Amino acid sequence: MKDFSAWLSDMLVERGMSQKTLAQLTGVTGAAVTGWVNGRSEPRYEKIAAIAAALGVEVEDAVSRRTPVAPSGDVKWIFRVAPEDGGREGGNTATFAFSPSLEVLAREATQNSLDEQLPGSEPVVARHTLHELTGHHLRDFMDALGWESIEEHINAAADVRQKVGRVLRDGLQELERTQRLILLRVDDFNATGLTGPEFDDGRFARVVRRTLDSGKAGAQGGSFGLGKAALWAASRFGLVLVNSTLSEPEGGRTERRMAGRLELPWHTLDGVEYAGPGWFGTAAPGRQNTAQSWWGEKRAAESLYLERNDSAPGTSFLVVGAYDGSGETEDLEDMHDRLVKSLARNFWASMVGGMQEGAKLRASVAAFRNGEPVKTEEVIDPHVHEPARSRAVQAFLDGDTVEELTDRNQVLQTTVPLELRRRKDDMTSEDPGVHEAVLLLTPSGEDEQPDCIAYMRATRMVVKYKRVGDLPLGHRPFQAVLLAGAATRSLAPDAVAAEQFLRTAEPPDHNDWLGTEDLTATYERGARQKIMDFKKTAEQKVREVLRGQQDEASQDEGPEVLRDLLRLDPPKVTRSQGFPIVKAIEGAIDDTGAWDVTVTVKLPKRDEPWVLAAVPRFLTRSAGPLSVGWSKLFPLDGCALTPHGNLAFRDGATQGKFRGITDASSHPVSAAMSQVMVDVRRAKEELS
Amino acid sequence: MRTVFPYQVLSGDVTLRVEKLSVDNRPIRLERINDRAQVVALQDLEETNERWTEVRLRVSVSADGAELSSGPWKVPQCVAVVTNRRTNVYHAFPLHPQDEGTWVGDVELRREEHVGRSQLTASIVATVEDVEGRLIGASDAAWDVDFEAKVPAPERSMKMRWIDFAEHDHLKEYRDDPWLVDSEAGEPVLLLNSSVDGLRGVLENASTVEQKLVREIMASQVASEAWSAMFNAAVYACDVLDGEPQWPGGWHEDVLRKMIPDLYPDLSPEDALIELVEARTEGENGSDLQRRIMHGSGVQSRKPRKLTTALRDLRRMANKREIA
Known part of the structure; x- marks a missing residue:
């Protein structure tokens, strides 16, 4: 806890109150106040209450020496004035690294949440909530947001000659035209929250103040600090609000640390040049023209759609004017489905839990229109979206894998070696040796995309899906998962080293393992090759597993050259037929117990007319079909009856139709117990 | 086959799948x-001994559950049916209902009841209009349970065996023949005479251009003769019932169906069968049929192409020699 003296002096600066005024308000001498401020003495409890009243804060704030809650009236937008050197920035560079689709947003934001998981705690809960606002819901929100004071800035920055400007202009016009705004709330729980001081290094400062700095280390996914930029990029206005519950108190508080940041390019307004970005907060005492985060009231958080419905630590981001930058959808339901799809596709493995290790993530998506649920909260079940792959990871986490597959639901486990390299800054150490990554393989169902390997490490986010080529013919479709580094559940040095090695091999989008510049700069020669070898070996391993005993089996079945010429299996492609066939038959049994059927015949084209004998036949189980007779035969379409009771089809006709009624006396069994077909044979009848 | 039932049947697909396999209780x-090929291959299982007694297949059947529950059918049941042509076995195994429209169960094959290949199909029966046990749906294509294949490949070739004709009494009189087709034991086997010096070497390990040329021509020749022999045997296997020729089933039918489109390109298989059997029984001098068989065997053994290629290679070799 802070010293009382430190708290008091901060509060006096914050309130712009002199020691003398405080002495008057609390009824003590100036010397007494000086003593409190210098830390020479501490006030008694009654005086503490008086001090709290004088400063306009709660008694509890003074007792616990915590930062008071800021009233909503104190919160405002403050924009950074352009630097004296006249330098201009065309918007936050980090946001350009992305194509700001919702898929990317969900992947990046969730990856960040996984990285901030509280050690040893429950799985991270990632909730995504879409709100569509119109009418008074929209007006109320805009009021709480202070839209009036930022609209003119956005307008001024919406210079259509720049990419960012066009997006802003588009956003303003869209809002004007539709009077509708979409908010996307991204919450995480059981994560660290935005801890740390306002301006120095810490999670808060990295997310809200800085652009390309993640400060991440070790097994975490994002090492480029781009993830948070995806949030800003998903807003038409570059506008994101934050509410965080901290895992470690800051200023004596943990709940409702709130802030906002608007990411605009350089602009001028009323003759003043602005650098671009603006912050939503209270004026920072002692700093000119700077906003700081504030500790908010419940009501204020609610009016900004930022109130968290759980006290677990973590952060809520509110993307104001959320849109899918790919331009493929504007629809709320569609956006919901896209988020679900992206989360399932990238994080199914993180969401799987087993007996030996639990899930790392629980993700859900919900959508509301003016507070009314449109899609109720859907907790994503990895087993529904990726059944085969999830089964593989679950079997691994249950310790329930096999060496040979004898059942479709089994999961085969084997290893893939990754040769490690030494770090350049640690060349004196021993050869780091070989890491044994885990390869899982399981038969897949009717998946859209079979025969793929999914690469992953610590967080079990899918780094990449790779289709395995060059597979044995007629192999069983499968899904494979390659768990490397910490994902192997090994705590051995090789797993730790592999985790770092692979992380360094990931490009900014974390979507592959490659010879990145970072990799060649960090590791001794050959690192790139080892990464390539690793991926190649994984694919090779899959092929070996699938080939199994197939290779040796095809021996001693005669010379290959003859096998090929003596194939007994029926030809796959049925050639275009040179004879008439029955295309369709329908019918029923009539009152007399005879079959009354209508038959459509398909005819190949030829010059002379087809003359066909139609033969009704009853199917049998034990032998071929038995022929029966007609009592009546009626040509219906494209054909005529010949003197011999055959059907003559019109010249050049490709189709014909007739109706026939069987002769019940010729039936071997009652028609009700039969199954009937009609053969069309070439008639032995010449037409004159 | 397009047929009509006197009552409503399922229009959706019925899918039969072999889920897993065990031999004498050992998983395979x-x-x-x-x-994809719907084949189970059971020869030479590593996991078990030669004298296994029982194969168990776990099978599942799925039909359109929604259609099934909305139709006029009562008490739908599903059976898996195993048949073997050689032993004339026909066994039905009732399966257990799981969810709507799916069934699961075990099919047991006893060793002494199955030879060669057995067929596995599934049928769904129900009470329709108060008649019990009516067929309302069946799996599209049968699964083959092949006791004489090591790999469950979709392709099947005629069996071949290298033997020394001189060492077998019943082949002694043919000891100088390089190959023969034997279909005495029910299924045709191409016997290749291993005592013919160099035959095996050329057919299996041709290395020089000349050897390869001979191999291709010889393979085509062997295959062509084998197809003719099989086709003739198949024609004689056709029974005539009430004046109508019947498909013979088994490999005979496979051979007929495979070759008939080349023998009679403008006849439907049924018409062609009538034509064939007539030619056999009445068959003036048989020359028309023999000509057609020769043509069909040539197509199967790719004789025209193999021959043209060989002649072209021969010309090239001659040219080369001249230049040298």
Whole structure:
């Protein structure tokens, strides 16, 4: 806890109150106040209450020496004035690294949440909530947001000659035209929250103040600090609000640390040049023209759609004017489905839990229109979206894998070696040796995309899906998962080293393992090759597993050259037929117990007319079909009856139709117990 | 086959799948099951001994559950049916209902009841209009349970065996023949005479251009003769019932169906069968049929192409020699 003296002096600066005024308000001498401020003495409890009243804060704030809650009236937008050197920035560079689709947003934001998981705690809960606002819901929100004071800035920055400007202009016009705004709330729980001081290094400062700095280390996914930029990029206005519950108190508080940041390019307004970005907060005492985060009231958080419905630590981001930058959808339901799809596709493995290790993530998506649920909260079940792959990871986490597959639901486990390299800054150490990554393989169902390997490490986010080529013919479709580094559940040095090695091999989008510049700069020669070898070996391993005993089996079945010429299996492609066939038959049994059927015949084209004998036949189980007779035969379409009771089809006709009624006396069994077909044979009848 | 039932049947697909396999209670690798080709290969199982007694297949059947529950059918049940042509076995195994429209169960094959290949199908029966046990749906294509294949490949070739004709009494009189087709034991086998010096070497390990040329011509020749022999045997296997020729089933039918489109390109298979059997029984001098068989065997053994290629290679070799 802070010293009382430190708290008091901060509060006096914050309130712009002199020691003398405080002495008057609390009824003590100036010397007494000086003593409190210098830390020479501490006030008694009654005086503490008086001090709290004088400063306009709660008694509890003074007792616990915590930062008071800021009233909503104190919160405002403050924009950074352009630097004296006249330098201009065309918007936050980090946001350009992305194509700001919702898929990317969900992947990046969730990856960040996984990285901030509280050690040893429950799985991270990632909730995504879409709100569509119109009418008074929209007006109320805009009021709480202070839209009036930022609209003119956005307008001024919406210079259509720049990419960012066009997006802003588009956003303003869209809002004007539709009077509708979409908010996307991204919450995480059981994560660290935005801890740390306002301006120095810490999670808060990295997310809200800085652009390309993640400060991440070790097994975490994002090492480029781009993830948070995806949030800003998903807003038409570059506008994101934050509410965080901290895992470690800051200023004596943990709940409702709130802030906002608007990411605009350089602009001028009323003759003043602005650098671009603006912050939503209270004026920072002692700093000119700077906003700081504030500790908010419940009501204020609610009016900004930022109130968290759980006290677990973590952060809520509110993307104001959320849109899918790919331009493929504007629809709320569609956006919901896209988020679900992206989360399932990238994080199914993180969401799987087993007996030996639990899930790392629980993700859900919900959508509301003016507070009314449109899609109720859907907790994503990895087993529904990726059944085969999830089964593989679950079997691994249950310790329930096999060496040979004898059942479709089994999961085969084997290893893939990754040769490690030494770090350049640690060349004196021993050869780091070989890491044994885990390869899982399981038969897949009717998946859209079979025969793929999914690469992953610590967080079990899918780094990449790779289709395995060059597979044995007629192999069983499968899904494979390659768990490397910490994902192997090994705590051995090789797993730790592999985790770092692979992380360094990931490009900014974390979507592959490659010879990145970072990799060649960090590791001794050959690192790139080892990464390539690793991926190649994984694919090779899959092929070996699938080939199994197939290779040796095809021996001693005669010379290959003859096998090929003596194939007994029926030809796959049925050639275009040179004879008439029955295309369709329908019918029923009539009152007399005879079959009354209508038959459509398909005819190949030829010059002379087809003359066909139609033969009704009853199917049998034990032998071929038995022929029966007609009592009546009626040509219906494209054909005529010949003197011999055959059907003559019109010249050049490709189709014909007739109706026939069987002769019940010729039936071997009652028609009700039969199954009937009609053969069309070439008639032995010449037409004159 | 397009047929009409006197009552409503399922229009949706009925899918039969072999889920897993065990022999004498020992689970067998999934590689022995080929879903796409619908084949289970059971020869020379590593996991078990030669004298196994029982194969158990776990099978599942799925139909359109929604259609099934909305139709006029009562008490739908599902059976898996195993048949073997050689032993004339016909066994039905009732399966257990799981969810709506799916059934699961075990099919047991006793060793002494199955030879060669057995067929596995599934039928769904129900009470329709108060008649019990009516067929309302069946799996589209049968699964083959092949006791004489190691790999569940969709392709099947005629059996071949290298033997020394001189060492077998019944082949002694043919000891100088390089190959023969023997279909005495029910299924045709191409016997290759291993005592013919160099035959095996050329057919299996041709290395020089000349050897390869001979191999291709010879293979085409062997295959052509084999197809003719099989086709003739198949024609004689056709019974005539009430004046109508019947498909013979088994490999005979496979051979007929495979070759008939080349023998009678403008006849439907049924018409062609009538024509064939007539030619056999009445068959003036048989020359028309023999000509057609020769043509069909040539197509199967790719004789025209193999010959043209060989002649072209021969010319090239001659040219080369001249230049040298």
